[in-house]
Amino acid sequence: xxxxxxxxxxxxxxxxxxxxxxxxxxxxxxxxxxxxxxxxxxxxxxxxxxxxxxxxxxxxxxxxxxxxxxxxxxxxxxxxxxxxxxxxxxxxxxxxxxxxxxxxxxxxxxxxxxxxxxxxxxxxxxxxxxxxxxxxxxxxxxxxxxxxxxxxxxxxxxxxxxxxxxxxxxxxxxxxxxxxxxxxxxxxxxxxxxxxxxxxxxxxxxxxxxxxxxxxxxxxxxxxxxxxxxxxxxxxxxxxxxxxxxxxxxxxxxxxxxxxxxxxxxxxxxxxxxxxxxxxxxxxxxxxxxxxxxxxxxxxxxxxxxxxxxxxxxxxxxxxxxxxxxxxxxxxxxxxxxxxxxxxxxxxxxxxxxxxxxxxxxxxxxxxxxxxxxxxxxxxxxxxxxxxxx
Ligand SMILES: Cc1ncc(COP(=O)(O)O)c(C=O)c1O
Numbered sequence: 001x002x003x004x005x006x007x008x009x010x011x012x013x014x015x016x017x018x019x020x021x022x023x024x025x026x027x028x029x030x031x032x033x034x035x036x037x038x039x040x041x042x043x044x045x046x047x048x049x050x051x052x053x054x055x056x057x058x059x060x061x062x063x064x065x066x067x068x069x070x071x072x073x074x075x076x077x078x079x080x081x082x083x084x085x086x087x088x089x090x091x092x093x094x095x096x097x098x099x100x101x102x103x104x105x106x107x108x109x110x111x112x113x114x115x116x117x118x119x120x121x122x123x124x125x126x127x128x129x130x131x132x133x134x135x136x137x138x139x140x141x142x143x144x145x146x147x148x149x150x151x152x153x154x155x156x157x158x159x160x161x162x163x164x165x166x167x168x169x170x171x172x173x174x175x176x177x178x179x180x181x182x183x184x185x186x187x188x189x190x191x192x193x194x195x196x197x198x199x200x201x202x203x204x205x206x207x208x209x210x211x212x213x214x215x216x217x218x219x220x221x222x223x224x225x226x227x228x229x230x231x232x233x234x235x236x237x238x239x240x241x242x243x244x245x246x247x248x249x250x251x252x253x254x255x256x257x258x259x260x261x262x263x264x265x266x267x268x269x270x271x272x273x274x275x276x277x278x279x280x281x282x283x284x285x286x287x288x289x290x291x292x293x294x295x296x297x298x299x300x301x302x303x304x305x306x307x308x309x310x311x312x313x314x315x316x317x318x319x320x321x322x323x324x325x326x327x328x329x330x331x332x333x334x335x336x337x338x339x340x341x342x343x344x345x346x347x348x349x350x351x352x353x354x355x356x357x358x359x360x361x362x363x364x365x366x367x368x369x370x371x372x373x374x375x376x377x378x379x380x381x382x383x384x385x386x387x388x389x390x
Contacts, residue, residue, distance in 0.1 A: 177211040201230060233285075327362065
C-alpha cells in the first residue's frame, strides 16, 4: 500500500520552490527541505495519465469549464463533506489566495477591519494590508498543546465593527479541524454582527481519523448566504503548480461582484491542464487519497512520538493537514537562534514560526508529506542536534 509513496523523483533543478530555493533561504544546499506546503509524492497514476493524454493532444488554446466539471466538483463536495452545492455557486479561480484577494476587494471597503486567527497562514496578513484594510488579530488560545478559539476576544473585536473574518479550516499551521460546535459559535457571531465569512478550506480533504471537516457554509442557509468558501484539489492531490481552485459563493450579489472582479483583473480563466487535473482528481483520485492519508497518519505519529520522548520540543498533534506545528519554546532560544539551530545544526529547512504572526515565537512548522524514511531522516537530524546541545 504505502509502497506507492516510498520514492520520489529528484526534484532539484525542476524549478521547485521547495527544493531549488534551499540555498537562498537556508544558506547551504545540504539543508533538507521540509517547508513549503507541497508534497514529495508522485501524483495519482490516473491523473498523470489524464495530463499526459491532454499534453499529447498538442493544442492548448483557451479552455472553458462546463457542467461536467461542475458535476465532478459538486459530487466531490457531496461525498467528501456531505454538502450539497448548486452548480451556479461555483466560481473557478487560479488559486485560493487570488480568490481571497478578490473577496477582500469586493466584500469589504478600504479602511474596513478584517479579522484572522493567529498564528495563521502568512499571506492572510498581506492580503489585508495590501488592500488598505485594517488587520484585526484574534489570537488562538494555546493550552496543554492544544489550540482553541478565544470567542470573547472575537466578539469584542466584532463589537468594534469588523466587516470580514477569514477562517482557516482546517487551520494552518496549528492543525485544528474546527468542530461543529466551534463553527456554530463562530457563525452565530458573524451573523449577529454582520461579518462576512471568507472560509479558506483548502486543506479540507486532509483529515485524520476521528475528525470531520465541516464546511461552515453548510451549517444553515443564513450562514451559506454570509460565506465565500475557498476550495481546491491542489493541496489534496499535490498539484499546486497547476494553479487551479474554485470558490463556492451561494449569495448571488456576492457572486456577481466576485465574477466582475475576476473579469476586471483578467483572472476569469483557469488553465487547460488545471481543468484536466480537477476532473481526474475528483473522478479517479479517491484511492490515491486514501493511501496518502495512511502515509500521513504514519508520518504524523512518527513525529509526535519522536518529540513526546523529548523535553525540548513538542509536536502539536494535527487533526488535519500535512503540516505540524512544533512547539520549541522549552529550548528557550530567541527566534533567530532557533532558526539557526534548525538550519545550521540540524540542517533541516522548516518554516519560521514568526512568519505566522507574533504568536509563532518559539515555534517552527514542519511538512510531513514525504516518504516516511525522508521524514524520519529529518527528525533524526533534529534529535541528534538536540543531543549535541546537552
Ligand atoms: C491555508 C492555505 N490557504 C491557501 C494556500 C495557497 O493556496 P493557493 O496556492 O491556491 O493560492 C495555502 C498553501 O499552503 C494554505 O495553506
